[in-house]
Amino acid sequence: MPVYIRKDNKDGTYSYEFRLQGRRFSGNTGKKSEREARQVERAKRKEAEKLLEEEKQFGADDLTFEIAASKYWHEIGQHQKDRENLLWSLDWLQTAIGRSTRLSKINDNLVAGLVAKRRNDLIPNRKPEQKISPATVNRTMTQRLRSILIRAAKIWKVRTGEVIWSAHLLRESGERIREASRMEEAKIMSQLDRGYDTAVQFAFLSGCRRMEILGLEWSRVDFFGRAFSVIGKGGKTRIIPMSQAIFDLLWQERGHHEVKVFTYEAKRTLKNRGLCRGLRYPLTEAGLKTAMRRAVADAGVENFRFHDTRHTAATRILRASNLRVAQKLLGHEDIATTTKYAHALVDDVRNAMDAMNTARDPAPLNQIKTASE
Incomplete structure (x- = not known):
């Protein structure tokens, strides 16, 4: 099924997923109508075809983030126990970074902006509203992105931007020990x-x-x-x-x-x-x-x-x-x-x-x- 509503989706919007040349492409259409969602899916498919063609032209040593996310999911993500959470993170990163952004363009300035953006996200279904913790920012965004770029550089041998990761990991409060009486x-x-x-x-x-x-x-x-x-x-x-x-x-x-x-x-x-x-x-x-x-x-x-x-x-x-x-x-x-x-x-x-x-x-x-x- 090219479009579907994910189980963990609370707003009723459709997601899309398809494969081209062994690569997986997915994301949220932002549409609650299946007809409109299919239109978005067809447009994304055309974009993916263009990206794959550009990869051939520019060479495989400077991937777009969408291609990198797809490779990471195929090789690592789909086999992990927390794959649903990872899938969410990949979708978030692709939207925030830009699917056509080259890995070589991801630098400290871009990562700092991503951290600031993620820190403003709210905990779902929490009343009163409360922002996510620094630990959640690290686990769901910064460390995910770091894993992809490190794999891209060391395993895929492609170009990546220079990032000082220690400068972007937020300080986490020490784990509390709560004992029940x-x-x-x-x-x-x-x-x-x-x-x-x-x-x-x-x-x-x-x-x-x-x-x-x-x-x-x-x-x-x-x-x-x-x-x-x-x-x-x-x-x-x-x-x-x-x-x-x-x-x-x-x-x-x-x-x-x-x-x-x-x-x-x-x-x-x-x-x-x-x-x-x-x-x-x-x-x-x-x-x-x-x-x-x-x-x-x-x-x-x-x-x-x-x-x-x-x-x-x-x-x-x-x-x-x-x-x-x-x-x-x-x-x-x-x-x-x-x-x-x-x-x-x-x-x-x-x-x-x-x-x-x-x-x-x-x-x-x-x-x-x-x-x-």
Whole structure:
């Protein structure tokens, strides 16, 4: 289909996608009418044909950004787990930079303007309106563009402009460590529907990331060996032992679905989504995000996100063991990454010192002097 409405598109406009000479061309038409969108798609196809012809004339050593984005998607992007987010970034960059802009023309001045433009973007569906964070600017724009230009220069051997990337990466605030109290955890759990409550409870117990939880399948659950394996960042697999609480939780989920561990029961039949009331279906990322956000708000818990369940689990396991154990649980390759949870140990030492000093009332100063005399 040459034009379509993307699932993550909230404004109802059509996107286009086509291939020419093995290259992928895509973008948003800005049109809500399919007829008008098709007209835009035909115009974009003609532009692409012209660009490919120009590439032959100018040589392949000075690509347009549209050609470079297409090559990057074909070689790298389509194989990544976050390909939907990457696709969004590529579309944004092509519009902001200009599809016909040559890579050799992308310089510090242009990149600085792109950073300024992206910093003014607002977080979708956030009320009151709030601009995106410096970290989001870095992840969705600057680092994406840098990856494309570095690959163009080193792998494709084409001309690129000179860019001092360190000058454009925004300073990010240090990652906060938000630990839920037992009372906060109980309040959040009380607001979750069946299925979602199990997934969130598993997050508190295991410290697994959201996508690790959603991707957990029965083939990677070993009740006999009391362990399960998850696929984490970079496609890396790690094995996590089952505590008794995790064992009991997973045992109760048997038989709900042949493949996926975490599921929910459809409350009503929705033919357009292929749902039948009473049947169980795997949890989705959007569904789990929404359920958690609503539960936190309804519970009256402030400043708590799904990823904070991981922080909570890490801090609790560190209080009961040591940094090496926490590193193993979280799957950190470098223990330096785990040391951000060391505040838990500092708190324990402080509490122990306070307990030591208040275990008994000190003798009055005059008694001490009398005893010494």
